[in-house]
Amino acid sequence: MGILQAILVSMPGAVAQGLIWGIMAIGVYITFKVLDFADLTVDGSICTGMAVCAMLIAAGWNVWLAMLAALLAGMLTGLVTGLFHTLLGIPAILSGILTQLILWSMNLVIMGKANQPVNAMRVPLLVTRLHLTESILILIAFNLVLIGVLYWFFGTEFGSALRATGCNKNMARAQGINTNLHTVFALMLSNGSVALSGALLAQYQGSADINNGRGAIVIGLAAVIIGEAIVSKISRNFIVRLLGVALGAVIYYIVYQIVIGLRIPTDLLKMLSAIVVAIFLAVPYWKKKFAKPLRKEAPQNAET
């Protein structure tokens, strides 16, 4: 089988994985872009979602209930990070790292060992490698429903206050918004989505592994960045941006599969992802630093 053919054959799998990570990336978008909070909890909470889902399926739970439990467990991890930050005053990044470390232990406790198989024979699963077409359709539906719910939510009074919290905490408090509450809630919403994607991932790959979440934040950020790059020229509409993030994750996994197909050592892939994310994060900073101002300080001197 030629390289090209091998790559083409692997594409549906890449799309399915990308769609699963799209849900995760949307979770990252909520904290990183809307809340302006670099949340590292996700490396742990995605694995928590996998672990909870895998164990409950092994115990014979209905797959929907297992996924709901994973979602709630993920929200709990966001709550922990949120309380570290708002109640204990720990810096955002460190709060996430602490929770991540807690979750490493918790995930082992939940699974009882480092790896837990998810057996498709015992309970009917929602997504599997065996039924790729159905799985892809279901995953597309998951992405669309999540995006729809978030679009509605951020248009409500509560969601709007959350956006204000991410944008300008001083302003938010001056307008009577409890910024701590909204920060905690955004973290719960984000990590709930991340754990849900973990629950889907465990089903798809047929196992949950303690190492699965490592570097998840970088994949999430890469998807967010790719998504922004694609859709920012088309529309600034929130729904389009969320669609872009999901699409970004799919593109990430398509590229990933091509890299594998080209026999580039996959050991290097995490490093390459990290470098790509670093470059994309650096671009706006360097642009600002070196770009000549096109118009002279318009905001300050412009006519009232």
Next chain:
Amino acid sequence: MLKLENVRKVFHPGTVNEKVALDSVSVTLADGDFVTVIGGNGAGKSTMLNAVAGVFPIDGGSIAIDGQDITKLPEYKRAPLIGRVFQDPMMGTAADMWLEENMALALRRGKKRGLRWALTSKERKLFREKLAELGLGLEDRMTTKVGLLSGGQRQAVTLLMATLIEPKMLLLDEHTAALDPKTAAKVLELSDRFISQGHLTALMVTHNMRDAIAHGNRLIMMNEGRIILDVAGEEKKKLTVEALLEFFQQASGEAFANDRALLG
């Protein structure tokens, strides 16, 4: 309306940078008082406003608005009582959100924020009217991100937002200091208009002595965390910049170390 009793605030206590920002400040504002606050750098003017707004807990004394003790209330819970405009035009609005979204946030100050829509078409109509009253053409830019507006426009919007739900207290913290003179005059004029139309009780910190004399019905001068001058009514109307400077020199034993006080 507003009552500060022996309010004390110390920054960096127990360090070499220890600074008594407010040294048992007591002041009472009557309903409808429009008080201008002047003083040198580090006199405690902004600290006093921030203490009222609840930006930080105070180290002693009490603060009450309309008979309600708010000393222990967190900042966001005081917001229903207080409208604020900051020195930094960036601070009072959410730059990445639309103008109408910012206004909608302000319209819900002190109200429960649930899962109803953040903005209704009826409210849009109200905002359009209110923005038109500013005379800045902003009523046609309601879906512009506030971050794209000029500093003066943002201060005017912040002022409008601060008074959209009538506050018990309006706090203006050098809100024209970052603006060019022409824009500053326009924002001051709007401030005057809002305060007199709504019969608001207001505290306005300014570096500009002429503004401090020309606006409001009462003037407070602060130095080293204390109120050293408090004049109102006819007596205030007779004040001159020269008299204020002289008083300041006598009281503090130093020249008023700020050129901006003389300009404008």
